[in-house]
Amino acid sequence: MVGIELAAQVTPWLASGRTLFLIIHLLGITSFAYIVARRLVPLLRAEPDLRFDQPLARLGKVLKFGLAQWKHPRYRTAGIIHIFIFAGFICLVLRAFYVLIVGVSENFVMPGLSGEAGHIYNLITDYAATVVFLCMVIAIVRRLVFKPARYAVPEKFGKAHIADAIFLLALIAILMVADSLFAAARAAGQVQQGQSVELLAAWSLPWMLQSLLVSSSLSALKDFYFGAYLLHEVTFYFLLCYRPFGIQFHVETSLFNLYFAKLGRGTLKPVKYGVSDEHLDQVKSFGVKTFEDFTWKHMLDFYSCADCGRCSDNCPANAVGRPLSPRFITIKARDYAFQHYPMFGKPDNHKALIGGIYSEDEIWSCTTCGACEEECPLLVEYIDKVVDLRRGMIDDGNVPQSLQKPLKALESRGNPYGKMEKKRADWVNANDFRQTCQVKTLVGKSKADTLYFVDSVTSYDDRIQSIGRATAKILDHVGEDFGILGTAEKDSGHEVRRFGEETLFMALRDHNAEAIKATGVKRIVTADPHTYNALKHDYKDMPPVEHISQVIASEVKSGKIKFNAVENGNNVYTYHDPCYLGRHNQVYDDPRDVLDAIPGLKRVEMSRSRDRSFCCGGGGLMLFYEPKEEQRMGVKRVQMAAAAGANVIVTACPFCMVNIEDAIKVAGMEGKMTAIDLAELAEQQIARGKPVVKAEQTAEIVAGR
Amino acid sequence: MEILVCARRVPDTSENEITLNSAGNDIERDELVYSVNEPDNYAVEEALQIAARIGGNVTVVTVGGEDDEEILRREMAMGANHGVLITDEAFSGSDGLGIATILKAFVEKGNYDLILTGVQAEDGGAQVGGMLAAMLDYPFASLVNSIEVLEGRKLKISREIAGGDKEMNEIDLPCVLSIQTGINEPRYVGMRGIRAVASVPIPTYGASELAVDPRSVGGAAARVKRVDYFLPALGKGAEMLEGSREEVIDRLVGLVAAKGGLK
Numbered sequence: 006m007v008g009i010e011l012a013a014q015v016t017p018w019l020a021s022g023r024t025l026f027l028i029i030h031l032l033g034i035t036s037f038a039y040i041v042a043r044r045l046v047p048l049l050r051a052e053p054d055l056r057f058d059q060p061l062a063r064l065g066k067v068l069k070f071g072l073a074q075w076k077h078p079r080y081r082t083a084g085i086i087h088i089f090i091f092a093g094f095i096c097l098v099l100r101a102f103y104v105l106i107v108g109v110s111e112n113f114v115m116p117g118l119s120g121e122a123g124h125i126y127n128l129i130t131d132y133a134a135t136v137v138f139l140c141m142v143i144a145i146v147r148r149l150v151f152k153p154a155r156y157a158v159p160e161k162f163g164k165a166h167i168a169d170a171i172f173l174l175a176l177i178a179i180l181m182v183a184d185s186l187f188a189a190a191r192a193a194g195q196v197q198q199g200q201s202v203e204l205l206a207a208w209s210l211p212w213m214l215q216s217l218l219v220s221s222s223l224s225a226l227k228d229f230y231f232g233a234y235l236l237h238e239v240t241f242y243f244l245l246c247y248r249p250f251g252i253q254f255h256v257e258t259s260l261f262n263l264y265f266a267k268l269g270r271g272t273l274k275p276v277k278y279g280v281s282d283e284h285l286d287q288v289k290s291f292g293v294k295t296f297e298d299f300t301w302k303h304m305l306d307f308y309s310c311a312d313c314g315r316c317s318d319n320c321p322a323n324a325v326g327r328p329l330s331p332r333f334i335t336i337k338a339r340d341y342a343f344q345h346y347p348m349f350g351k352p353d354n355h356k357a358l359i360g361g362i363y364s365e366d367e368i369w370s371c372t373t374c375g376a377c378e379e380e381c382p383l384l385v386e387y388i389d390k391v392v393d394l395r396r397g398m399i400d401d402g403n404v405p406q407s408l409q410k411p412l413k414a415l416e417s418r419g420n421p422y423g424k425m426e427k428k429r430a431d432w433v434n435a436n437d438f439r440q441t442c443q444v445k446t447l448v449g450k451s452k453a454d455t456l457y458f459v460d461s462v463t464s465y466d467d468r469i470q471s472i473g474r475a476t477a478k479i480l481d482h483v484g485e486d487f488g489i490l491g492t493a494e495k496d497s498g499h500e501v502r503r504f505g506e507e508t509l510f511m512a513l514r515d516h517n518a519e520a521i522k523a524t525g526v527k528r529i530v531t532a533d534p535h536t537y538n539a540l541k542h543d544y545k546d547m548p549p550v551e552h553i554s555q556v557i558a559s560e561v562k563s564g565k566i567k568f569n570a571v572e573n574g575n576n577v578y579t580y581h582d583p584c585y586l587g588r589h590n591q592v593y594d595d596p597r598d599v600l601d602a603i604p605g606l607k608r609v610e611m612s613r614s615r616d617r618s619f620c621c622g623g624g625g626l627m628l629f630y631e632p633k634e635e636q637r638m639g640v641k642r643v644q645m646a647a648a649a650g651a652n653v654i655v656t657a658c659p660f661c662m663v664n665i666e667d668a669i670k671v672a673g674m675e676g677k678m679t680a681i682d683l684a685e686l687a688e689q690q691i692a693r694g695k696p697v698v699k700a701e702q703t704a705e706i707v708a709g710r
Numbered sequence: 711m712e713i714l715v716c717a718r719r720v721p722d723t724s725e726n727e728i729t730l731n732s733a734g735n736d737i738e739r740d741e742l743v744y745s746v747n748e749p750d751n752y753a754v755e756e757a758l759q760i761a762a763r764i765g766g767n768v769t770v771v772t773v774g775g776e777d778d779e780e781i782l783r784r785e786m787a788m789g790a791n792h793g794v795l796i797t798d799e800a801f802s803g804s805d806g807l808g809i810a811t812i813l814k815a816f817v818e819k820g821n822y823d824l825i826l827t828g829v830q831a832e833d834g835g836a837q838v839g840g841m842l843a844a845m846l847d848y849p850f851a852s853l854v855n856s857i858e859v860l861e862g863r864k865l866k867i868s869r870e871i872a873g874g875d876k877e878m879n880e881i882d883l884p885c886v887l888s889i890q891t892g893i894n895e896p897r898y899v900g901m902r903g904i905r906a907v908a909s910v911p912i913p914t915y916g917a918s919e920l921a922v923d924p925r926s927v928g929g930a931a932a933r934v935k936r937v938d939y940f941l942p943a944l945g946k947g948a949e950m951l952e953g954s955r956e957e958v959i960d961r962l963v964g965l966v967a968a969k970g971g972l973k
Contacts, residue, residue: 286902286905286906291902399898399900400902401897402788402897402898402899402903403897403898404897404898406895406896408898409896409898410724412898412900413722413725413745414724414725416900416901417722417725417743417745418725418743423722423724423725423726424725425726425727425741426741427741506900507902508900508901508902508905509900509901512901
């Protein structure tokens with residue numbers, strides 16, 4: 006390589022290339038270090054967050070969600086583009102370092118990449134740069150021409166982000182072109198001088214550029230070569246230093262964000278890490294009131310968000326026009342951080358977030374369904390933040406009037422309706438039920454193996470009591486020795502906790518935990534996914550908890566439960582996954598297995614099912630909250646069921662039943678659509694005594710004859 | 711501004727099923743849950759908002775027994791600076807005039823610029839505020855649904871009059887106002903807030919401290935006596951509107967308009 010000088014040896018202006026590039030390196034790296042240090046300032050002032058446990062599980066998250074890009078294919082086009090870009094970047098990491106170093110040390114060779122390995126690597130990077138370049142073009146075209154709706158910024162949340170996004174994409178495209186041009190000019194120079202040529206990958210970007218350049222003069226090639234290197238250098242450092250100001254910071258932060266991601270599903274963060282329940286009274290302020298009340302991991306979430314809009318695209322609150330869009334929970338917090346923790350000068354902190362960047366209704370609008378978190382490729386958390394913001398509002402007494410009554414009633418009566426404690430077990434006394442099924446109350450010497458934890462809505466709501474009775478009859482049918490707590494039961498407090506009233510939740514939990522322990526039961530069964538989640542994740546040291554759908558599924562397998570064929574073979578059933586059974590606890594198959602075990606039952610899936618299930622409107626206290634919305638979530642859900650061709654919605658949650666039955670009426674679909682709980686349907690179909698339907702007949706029905 | 715709010719503990723109407731006792735002269739009180747009388751809670755919130763705007767102290771007082779301390783703690787958790795329990799055997803069974811007499815004695819021991827009561831107790835007759843004002847020779851306004859503090863020891867208040875209209879008034883301080891619900895949105899108080907004030911001492915006053923003649927108050931002096939309780943007989947059920955959706959809507963709009971609900 007004599008004719009075409011190495012970039013480091015060129016003396017373009019006053020200084021040699023080596024000096025120039027050394028200065029750029031130092032400037033770039035120092036600036037980046039300074040910027041990152043400034044970005045870390047709020048994290049150092051943040052609340053603690055204990056996420057240094059379980060390194061293997063955490064590494065697993067990095068591999069699955071980072072390296073394997075697990076969530077990306079859920080959005081086919083964008084996901085595949087991202088996987089290509091990501092793979093391209095991974096291939097180009099070593100090359101980037103090599104190119105940077107070669108500017109100051111011309112004979113540098115990456116360890117392990119000399120000789121044949123180096124040639125192969127170069128071929129790979131030629132293609133990688135090409136792929137990344139093409140992906141940038143496609144991404145820019147998508148944003149300019151196809152404009153996916155989820156990238157749009159509603160007026161209330163500020164200006165569109167499209168210019169910034171395209172600017173960043175273009176920078177990467179320029180970087181790829183510069184890198185390719187650098188390689189192409191060198192190869193073209195080698196060709197002209199008849200030297201041994203570093204082979205470029207056929208039809209790659211460097212290869213095409215080389216074909217264009219090969220007839221240029223040697224001096225022009227020298228200029229191209231040097232210019233391309235300089236462009237690469239400047240673009241690289243500009244991009245590096247610009248990323249922490251916007252959505253591409255995730256290139257750096259995602260590794261940490263994935264490693265420190267939340268591990269437990271269905272759980273909530275404690276009010277304050279490192280403070281036990283007994284010492285909570287000494288904590289001066291609860292929840293998040295100012296930006297600095299977020300934990301450092303939650304701040305890292307804000308930095309890591311790539312603004313892809315998948316969270317809000319799946320958020321039911323956003324879909325029905327409530328003032329909540331999870332994407333902007335993050336974006337607004339990030340803007341706040343950038344504004345109040347500037348690059349130069351003193352941070353200006355401790356401003357109230359509610360009434361500042363967030364509105365009260367925005368934070369109360371969340372049903373904690375978890376659709377946003379399920380979708381986020383970077384595992385950004387929302388529920389813990391929303392609950393923390395609510396804890397802050399509760400602590401300040403800033404609670405909608407519609408929620409104050411039920412909270413007060415939960416405090417004095419143990420249920421949100423203000424009903425008398427002594428009437429909690431009245432549902433077992435319904436005349437026709439009592440004659441067929443006796444339910445024990447586990448007080449004093451009355452013992453049983455299994456506790457049926459009923460919870461408030463099933464105990465007191467006239468319609469929902471039917472789910473309670475169906476559950477009891479099923480347990481009775483399979484010969485389970487079970488009982489209820491009766492008047493000793495209080496609300497599980499699941500929604501109380503998710504609405505931010507931690508102290509009241511703790512009182513309810515402690516009361517129930519003591520009552521449950523006193524019964525000595527070996528397991529707990531419930532028909533309410535919210536209760537299930539509470540007992541499983543919010544309570545400590547409880548016996549194993551099962552949802553009734555799991556009990557039915559296992560007893561169908563064991564043969565204790567056999568079903569009669571459905572009476573009306575024309576009905577088409579669809580199963581609606583309750584958030585706290587599905588997404589939060591991953592029980593997707595048991596309820597479906599139960600339905601599929603009923604002979605003759607036709608079942609279809611809604612397009613949004615399983616982990617993409619669409620929340621019915623929320624449970625517990627959410628029934629009391631008066632949201633500002635254009636439409637009910639339940640109505641949307643009922644329409645989705647109709648679109649799937651179903652006329653019976655099966656659910657497995659009392660609150661889903663309340664919301665969906667209401668929604669059927671609101672949507673004017675009475676007579677066309679009905680809702681039934683899985684326990685009710687199973688109980689209704691159970692074949693008691695000798696089988697009513699013979700095997701042959703069943704086979705006929707299954708075959709649709 | 712020194713503000714006194716007179717509050718009272720009553721059975722919570724939203725959380726109780728009211729039934730008569732076997733004698734039929736009182737309601738069954740064994741399983742009742744109690745809370746602060748709702749309009750009184752609005753009065754405390756209003757007092758706190760005034761104090762936050764222009765400075766001052768809020769004292770909440772109740773006439774009752776040991777159990778009534780609970781509502782004082784709740785109001786203190788809301789932010790009231792002091793809670794005072796007025797309790798004496800001699801006070802039990804007082805009628806409205808008796809309660810007003812006791813409160814008057816307490817007011818005269820302090821130096822209050824503004825005295826607020828709820829518009830009425832949920833189990834009472836909206837009497838105490840007016841009687842207290844008369845006994846103190848203070849101006850009085852009832853059904854107050856907004857308060858603005860003016861220069862020169864005056865308030866601009868609005869009163870709710872028939873049909874939900876507002877009547878604007880100026881009133882001199884010191885005065886007594888009875889507060890209508892809806893004047894504000896009272897803040898939430900949870901167990902945590904109440905626990906935080908659990909050990910704050912609550913002073914108590916009896917007849918001797920207040921220099922109230924025991925013969926002028928209590929059951930014996932009451933000139934209004936409860937003689938009976940009865941639950942209203944159930945009327946006929948709701949009227950179901952029938953017909954097409956449009957017809958139902960038209961008839962409903964007509965009915966609401968006829969009752970003055972639409973203008």
